[in-house]
Amino acid sequence: MLQNKVIIVTGATGGIGAATVKVLAQAGAKLILADIGSAGHDLARELAGQGANCKFVETDVSSESAVENMVSTAVSAYGRLDGAFNNAGVEHRGMPLHQLSVSDWNKVVGVDLTAVFLCMKYQISAMLECGGGSIVNTSSALGVVAWLHASEYVAAKHGVIGLTKAAALDYGGQNIRVNAILPGTINTPMVARANSDPALTANMKKLIDHHPIERFGEPREVGEAVKWLLSDAASFVTGVSLPVDGGFLAI
Numbered sequence: 001m002l003q004n005k006v007i008i009v010t011g012a013t014g015g016i017g018a019a020t021v022k023v024l025a026q027a028g029a030k031l032i033l034a035d036i037g038s039a040g041h042d043l044a045r046e047l048a049g050q051g052a053n054c055k056f057v058e059t060d061v062s063s064e065s066a067v068e069n070m071v072s073t074a075v076s077a078y079g080r081l082d083g084a085f086n087n088a089g090v091e092h093r094g095m096p097l098h099q100l101s102v103s104d105w106n107k108v109v110g111v112d113l114t115a116v117f118l119c120m121k122y123q124i125s126a127m128l129e130c131g132g133g134s135i136v137n138t139s140s141a142l143g144v145v146a147w148l149h150a151s152e153y154v155a156a157k158h159g160v161i162g163l164t165k166a167a168a169l170d171y172g173g174q175n176i177r178v179n180a181i182l183p184g185t186i187n188t189p190m191v192a193r194a195n196s197d198p199a200l201t202a203n204m205k206k207l208i209d210h211h212p213i214e215r216f217g218e219p220r221e222v223g224e225a226v227k228w229l230l231s232d233a234a235s236f237v238t239g240v241s242l243p244v245d246g247g248f249l250a251i
């Protein structure tokens, strides 16, 4: 389905990222895994051992020079760029808005929104050189509705949806599709951290009741939706925000 497509995945060693990388590798993609820290070397080795074509590039997506390096590494390694899953993210502090510091705000907006702009800026430049591509950005169900004590995260994830639509319009005529996925609550390290944070635990308990499917999602279930959006099977789909949320947004 993605045979020989060159695809960058950010946040590649996290819950959703690592599961998606495995789904994309099984579909035949050539992958650049990007994440902060060096854990991605192990994941790249594991996948290469299973026959996947992949490289890890240590990348802080909130740094413009690191993002430029991530994209140029993909192009120099594989000669082109066909797809990207801009998925790196950090969670909110779990505090009401007036208690947030400017640095709390900047941290979440910097990784969850500004970095998506930075990644698309360099990815789209590379895709224009090779005739098109497909980008999927990770927003959240909280990109459409709010949740208590999450204003910096809610604002950033709403922003990702706007940015996705704007980019879809700008590049629709140049064969570049841009879509967003909106996960509900997915069993990942981010959710495990939130579950163990006393400031967030009460809110987490309310969350489970909010999924009509009556469970949290698994990272692979997000990866399958990303695979479809990245593939030519979704060739007439652009500018959409696809919930993968167990019905969260249907309530």
Ligand SMILES: NC(=O)c1ccc[n+]([C@@H]2O[C@H](COP(=O)([O-])OP(=O)(O)OC[C@H]3O[C@@H](n4cnc5c(N)ncnc54)[C@H](O)[C@@H]3O)[C@@H](O)[C@H]2O)c1
Pocket (backbone or CB within 6 Å): 010, 011, 012, 013, 014, 015, 016, 017, 034, 035, 036, 059, 060, 061, 062, 087, 088, 089, 090, 091, 111, 138, 139, 140, 141, 182, 183, 184, 185, 186, 187, 188, 189, 190, 191
């Ligand atoms: N898990 C959920 O319930 C859920 C729901 C909705 C949206 N999301 C979004 O899905 C994405 C993945 O989240 P996850 O649940 O897998 O979390 P996770 O914490 O398991 O993974 C996030 C990954 O992003 C990486 N990262 C963080 N800051 C980075 C930076 N500056 N540069 C590069 N990489 C960085 C982390 O190292 C980590 O590997 C995030 O954007 C998150 O907001 C998650």
